[in-house]
Amino acid sequence: MKESNNEGFSRRDFLGIAGVATLATVGLNGEGESTLPSIDPKGFETKEYQSDVLVIGGGVAGVFAATKARDAGADVMLVVKGGLGTSGQTPFAKGVFSFDAKESGVSLDEFTNKVSRSSLGTNNAIYTKQMAEHSKARVEELRSWGFFDQVLCRDPLTHPIKEREIPVMERIMITHLIKEEGKIAGAMGFGIDEQSLYLFRAKSVILCTGAGGFKPNGFPISDLTHDGTVMAYNIGAKVTGKEWNDGHVGSDKNSAASFDNWHGMFEQVPSTTSVEIRHDLGVDLNYQAYKKGPPVMMGPPQQGATFVVGGPFRPVEFSQMHGERRDHPPRGEHRGPPPRDERRGPPPGSNGTNVGGASAGLSIHKSEGLVPINEQCESTIQGLYAAGDALGSYMAGAIYTQIGSSMAGSSVQGAIAGEASAKYAKTIAMPKIPKSKVNKIKEEILAPLYRESGYSPAWVTQTLQGVMIPNFVLYIKKELMMQSALAYVEELQSHHSPMLKASSLHELRLAHETTNMILSAQMKLKASLMRTESRCSHYRVDYPDMDNENWQVWINIYKGKDGTMEFEKQPFGTWAKV
Amino acid sequence: MSITSIRGCIGCGDCVRACPTDVIRLDAKTGKAFIAYVEDCQICHLCRMYCPVDAIIISPEKMIPVVVSWR
Amino acid sequence: MQNTSKHSTLFGVLFIFMGLPTLFWFLGEYPFRSFLKDSLGLATLLALYLLYLQFFLSGIPKTPLESYRFKTIIRIHKYIGYVVVLFFMLHPFFIVLPRFFEAGLLPQDALIKLLTTFETQGEIVGLIAYLLIFFLGATSLFRHKLGMKYRSWKLLHGITSLLFIFLASWHAIDMGRHINDAQTLWIVLVASTASWMLLQSYRREDERIK
Ligand SMILES: Cc1cc2nc3c(=O)[nH]c(=O)nc-3n(C[C@H](O)[C@H](O)[C@H](O)COP(=O)(O)OP(=O)(O)OC[C@H]3O[C@@H](n4cnc5c(N)ncnc54)[C@H](O)[C@@H]3O)c2cc1C
Ligand code: SF4
Ligand code: SF4
Numbered sequence: 001m002k003e004s005n006n007e008g009f010s011r012r013d014f015l016g017i018a019g020v021a022t023l024a025t026v027g028l029n030g031e032g033e034s035t036l037p038s039i040d041p042k043g044f045e046t047k048e049y050q051s052d053v054l055v056i057g058g059g060v061a062g063v064f065a066a067t068k069a070r071d072a073g074a075d076v077m078l079v080v081k082g083g084l085g086t087s088g089q090t091p092f093a094k095g096v097f098s099f100d101a102k103e104s105g106v107s108l109d110e111f112t113n114k115v116s117r118s119s120l121g122t123n124n125a126i127y128t129k130q131m132a133e134h135s136k137a138r139v140e141e142l143r144s145w146g147f148f149d150q151v152l153c154r155d156p157l158t159h160p161i162k163e164r165e166i167p168v169m170e171r172i173m174i175t176h177l178i179k180e181e182g183k184i185a186g187a188m189g190f191g192i193d194e195q196s197l198y199l200f201r202a203k204s205v206i207l208c209t210g211a212g213g214f215k216p217n218g219f220p221i222s223d224l225t226h227d228g229t230v231m232a233y234n235i236g237a238k239v240t241g242k243e244w245n246d247g248h249v250g251s252d253k254n255s256a257a258s259f260d261n262w263h264g265m266f267e268q269v270p271s272t273t274s275v276e277i278r279h280d281l282g283v284d285l286n287y288q289a290y291k292k293g294p295p296v297m298m299g300p301p302q303q304g305a306t307f308v309v310g311g312p313f314r315p316v317e318f319s320q321m322h323g324e325r326r327d328h329p330p331r332g333e334h335r336g337p338p339p340r341d342e343r344r345g346p347p348p349g350s351n352g353t354n355v356g357g358a359s360a361g362l363s364i365h366k367s368e369g370l371v372p373i374n375e376q377c378e379s380t381i382q383g384l385y386a387a388g389d390a391l392g393s394y395m396a397g398a399i400y401t402q403i404g405s406s407m408a409g410s411s412v413q414g415a416i417a418g419e420a421s422a423k424y425a426k427t428i429a430m431p432k433i434p435k436s437k438v439n440k441i442k443e444e445i446l447a448p449l450y451r452e453s454g455y456s457p458a459w460v461t462q463t464l465q466g467v468m469i470p471n472f473v474l475y476i477k478k479e480l481m482m483q484s485a486l487a488y489v490e491e492l493q494s495h496h497s498p499m500l501k502a503s504s505l506h507e508l509r510l511a512h513e514t515t516n517m518i519l520s521a522q523m524k525l526k527a528s529l530m531r532t533e534s535r536c537s538h539y540r541v542d543y544p545d546m547d548n549e550n551w552q553v554w555i556n557i558y559k560g561k562d563g564t565m566e567f568e569k570q571p572f573g574t575w576a577k578v
Numbered sequence: 579m580s581i582t583s584i585r586g587c588i589g590c591g592d593c594v595r596a597c598p599t600d601v602i603r604l605d606a607k608t609g610k611a612f613i614a615y616v617e618d619c620q621i622c623h624l625c626r627m628y629c630p631v632d633a634i635i636i637s638p639e640k641m642i643p644v645v646v647s648w649r
Numbered sequence: 650m651q652n653t654s655k656h657s658t659l660f661g662v663l664f665i666f667m668g669l670p671t672l673f674w675f676l677g678e679y680p681f682r683s684f685l686k687d688s689l690g691l692a693t694l695l696a697l698y699l700l701y702l703q704f705f706l707s708g709i710p711k712t713p714l715e716s717y718r719f720k721t722i723i724r725i726h727k728y729i730g731y732v733v734v735l736f737f738m739l740h741p742f743f744i745v746l747p748r749f750f751e752a753g754l755l756p757q758d759a760l761i762k763l764l765t766t767f768e769t770q771g772e773i774v775g776l777i778a779y780l781l782i783f784f785l786g787a788t789s790l791f792r793h794k795l796g797m798k799y800r801s802w803k804l805l806h807g808i809t810s811l812l813f814i815f816l817a818s819w820h821a822i823d824m825g826r827h828i829n830d831a832q833t834l835w836i837v838l839v840a841s842t843a844s845w846m847l848l849q850s851y852r853r854e855d856e857r858i859k
Contacts, residue, residue: 082598086624088598151627222598255640260621267751357645462645590768591768630759
């Protein structure tokens with residue numbers, strides 16, 4: 001066994017070493033440049049689908065809608081812009097209201113009346129009552145799917161869909177609703193993963209597309225741009241609630257970090273809430289910032305919080321808590337302690353220095369969206385239903401009232417819309433959609449990809465944010481400022497929107513979202529200009545008082561015959577006319 | 579700067595599905611997730627919470643200027 | 650004299666298999682995740698180097714460790730072997746372990762996903778290596794029950810180990826979240842030297858038989 005070691009490599013040895021070395025250079029931790037395949041606007045194919053009921057949106061409303069429509073005997077499809085249970089607002093909500101008259105000692109009517117008092121009459125009492133009445137049943141269903149057993153809701157919400165073998169199509173943005181002979185006939189959109197257009201023919205459509213905002217910083221709603229409202233408006237539906245504001249603030253430090261702003265709440269396991277009616281998250285803090293300038297803090301005055309007299313009116317009965325929202329389970333219900341350096345505490349801005357506009361562009365949940373014509377979540381278009389944040393049901397009114405009722409409301413309305421839509425679908429034949437219409441929509445969807453020059457959606461969005469988000473435009477309103485902002489927004493609408501350019505499917509989605517945001521901004525400004533009073537989350541310095549004589553009404557918005565934006569008043573407590 | 583890095587990815591694609599704003603995509607060649615559109619990250623941590631191997635690191639700082647109502 | 654050389658050998662071993670890897674780790678300036686996660690990460694890296702060290706402790710002559718008694722070396726080899734095999738058997742569990750203490754995917758769901766995803770090269774290679782580690786452990790633990798001649802067992806053990814570190818190194822370089830270029834280079838160097846030594850010893854044996 002004696003021999004020298006300096007014989008150099010044998011071929012065999014060399015191969016072994018070379019092998020490992022090649023691997024080392026080839027597979028270097030995936031840090032190389034990754035690129036996506038480029039796209040060719042001419043290479044799109046249109047895939048066609050058909051169902052009795054088409055549900056658009058995969059939040060809690062969409063899941064209940066699909067489930068109940070299926071149980072009512074309809075053949076159902078579910079299409080989602082993001083993922084089922086991982087898009088919209090549903091993944092972030094942790095408290096779900098479950099009404100129990102016995103346990104709370106409050107009867108259904110007392111509950112409804114109290115919500116009406118807090119919301120200064122802006123609520124639709126029928127929807128308020130409906131939410132409370134059915135909340136417990138929906139909560140129990142959620143429980144049986146495992147919703148209250150873990151932090152993440154994808155699997156629990158997928159459970160009932162899988163069980164019923166309802167086809168789900170994810171990562172498809174619906175951009176158009178299709179109306180034929182005065183009735184809904186389907187919808188169309190595009191996929192963000194591959195070059196395909198999707199045409200859905202359906203007897204009935206349920207919009208569960210959630211609400212939206214201006215992709216604000218500090219609130220996890222950047223995927224929601226009021227798509228449902230805009231699509232429905234475009235085919236003639238009435239929409240409402242654009243003058244109201246969700247007044248969430250964020251923290252001064254890292255204002256864009258939604259996760260950090262919520263101090264670990266996203267990591268909690270959902271739980272239920274019981275009766276607790278408030279008058280929360282209007283624009284009180286915005287008023288303080290406006291009056292005295294930043295820094296602004298939330299919380300009781302003795303802890304350094306700012307307090308300014310005047311501003312938005314708050315009914316005495318609900319005066320104590322100042323803007324703090326507690327619609328989340330009590331601390332300590334985490335499954336295990338949260339990781340990293342969480343400074344734990346209540347949701348955004350209950351302590352520390354705050355900045356405004358965290359949820360800019362969003363109204364109070366359920367105050368904005370499609371106008372219902374009855375308690376079945378039916379819209380002003382035959383066969384088109386909406387549920388949850390996409391339906392302007394005014395279930396909570398124009399201010400946050402019952403804690404956790406947003407999730408409960410989406411669930412309840414989803415279920416009701418599902419059943420109603422399935423029932424409706426039985427009465428009609430499958431609609432036909434002319435080829436010419438499909439081609440026209442196809443052209444509209446793909447237009448940004450065909451443009452060789454034009455504006456980037458990201459830039460237009462930022463410009464829109466710069467115009468709309470300042471406190472003195474969106475929150476503390478006065479005529480002149482809103483008129484000025486409107487001039488900018490109308491410029492974006494008439495000039496920039498038609499010149500949006502996209503070079504990828506991701507950007508195509510941004511382009512359509514930007515267009516929708518611009519239209520929403522226009523609605524918000526015009527409705528706010530129209531409402532010459534202050535009430536709940538709508539505050540005007542030039543009309544600071546509530547005007548019960550003229551403004552016990554909701555504002556509906558619709559597209560006039562000549563394509564202009566029209567407005568109408570609908571008295572509180574009445575149903576809209578078709 | 580929002581979502582910062584992905585290391586140790588096994589390519590299951592769950593973060594891609596979980597991201598509401600379509601920030602993450604799978605690389606066609608390696609099959610691994612990569613950060614494709616970082617400027618759209620809303621710092622919501624869903625991707626991180628869904629990743630089976632905890633491969634995703636997120637920083638609270640946004641990489642594009644942040645528009646707020648006042649400061 | 651004997652003792653100082655032993656000491657310097659020991660220091661050398663520690664430096665090559667523990668010191669440098671740890672140094673490269675810290676030079677990587679990876680974002681801190683949590684004490685548990687980072688400790689597990691470092692432990693995994695060092696366990697990998699212990700595997701390379703095994704080649705030098707396998708009783709192959711002409712290694713710097715020749716000065717130690719054969720029996721001692723083999724005892725250490727066995728000891729480290731069982732510990733490291735056990736550690737790597739738990740490797741997938743260690744990856745999902747932090748999930749018990751933080752919110753997100755449930756640890757069991759994460760584990761199932763981990764073991765049933767075959768989408769990337771590094772992951773597939775890792776899973777094959779994972780199976781090999783069971784094979785290595787079992788054939789070592791039950792060597793006497795296998796009824797193999799020592800020589801053929803040794804060959805089997807050597808070849809499996811060789812295949813294993815090839816796959817494990819690949820997996821580590823491709824998937825390791827704390828692997829930078831320096832670490833990669835060092836892994837390649839140490840792994841190649843280890844494999845080369847083993848192959849050399851086989852060749853010598855080959856020639857002797859001839
Ligand atoms: C941080 C945070 C905390 C909250 N906390 C609570 C709480 O504790 N309690 C409570 O009751 N409420 C809470 N809410 C509100 C609650 O989450 C929502 O009211 C509720 O989830 C709305 O459900 P939804 O199904 O109606 O809409 P969403 O959950 O918003 O779902 C909308 C769905 O529509 C899809 N979609 C949108 N546009 C399109 C399109 N163009 N094409 C296809 N699909 C589309 C989306 O991808 C998404 O799947 C919270 C909200 C947030 C953001
Ligand atoms: S933090 Fe949220 S927005 Fe950012 S990449 Fe992850 S899932 Fe997407
Ligand atoms: S979830 Fe994790 S493992 Fe799966 S693709 Fe994303 S980064 Fe990779």
